[in-house]
Amino acid sequence: MAASINQGTVINNIEFAQKALEIHDIIPLLQFTRLQDLLVSQQGKLDCRLSGGRDANNSAYLQLQVKGALPLLCQRCLQPFDFGVDIDLRYKIVRDEAQLPAPEDEGDDEDFLLSQADMPVLELIEDELLLALPMAPRHADDACAIAGGEAAANALKNPNPFARLEALKSK
Ligand SMILES: [Zn+2]
Structure with missing residues (x-):
């Protein structure tokens, strides 16, 4: 499936999973508007892949993989450095909030997404990048x-x- 990911890219996430679709793109850092304040340079790209499928329990899931580097400023020596990004996450898609586990039952390795007919892909990737960033980045x-x-x-x-x-x- 030839597709690119940009600000306007939305997917029907449950259908995407059920049809085992996949999108892959090399996304310029410039596209991630919420990250800009944290980056020392906008040069660079991230390799992003979103694929869907069904697991052994027949539950629909999305798998997100993001690889590359973010140019950040070291808070110790104030020199730029490349922060390596290697995200590989699987989200189980649930139909409504009642299917979400209670916070105390939620496993560390399980993530969930509500089924959504127009889920913005770039936003999901950017959310995960922001979560992956250290509070005080340094070498x-x-x-x-x-x-x-x-x-x-x-x-x-x-x-x-x-x-x-x-x-x-x-x-
Ligand atoms: Zn440093």
Whole structure:
């Protein structure tokens, strides 16, 4: 199925699942208007795939996969870095809210969508991206200029005692 995903893309999500349809698109970051304030650059694209089907219990589901990177600002060293995105989520489609599990019964690995004749696809993807973003984005410790500097400084302050022992032995 050749289709692209943009602001106007809507699907009938239950029909999409029942017919096991699929849409796949490489979406420019510019399309995600709610993300713009968080991005240091609008250069880049995300590989997005939405597919439908029925699980072993014959329940209709949607599967969303999003891969790529978001250019964010490291809150520690204030340098831009690529935050890796690898979303792979399955949503069970329910007909009405009565079928939603009570919050205390909801499993961590189960997501739900209400059946909807005109579900905006881009909005679903953007919601998940916003949820995936860290509160304070920053480099991994070994990739951050400032964290790396701190680690090096600590190593100087607290030399490995065994290294000192080795040095004594070799005298
Ligand atoms: Zn950093």
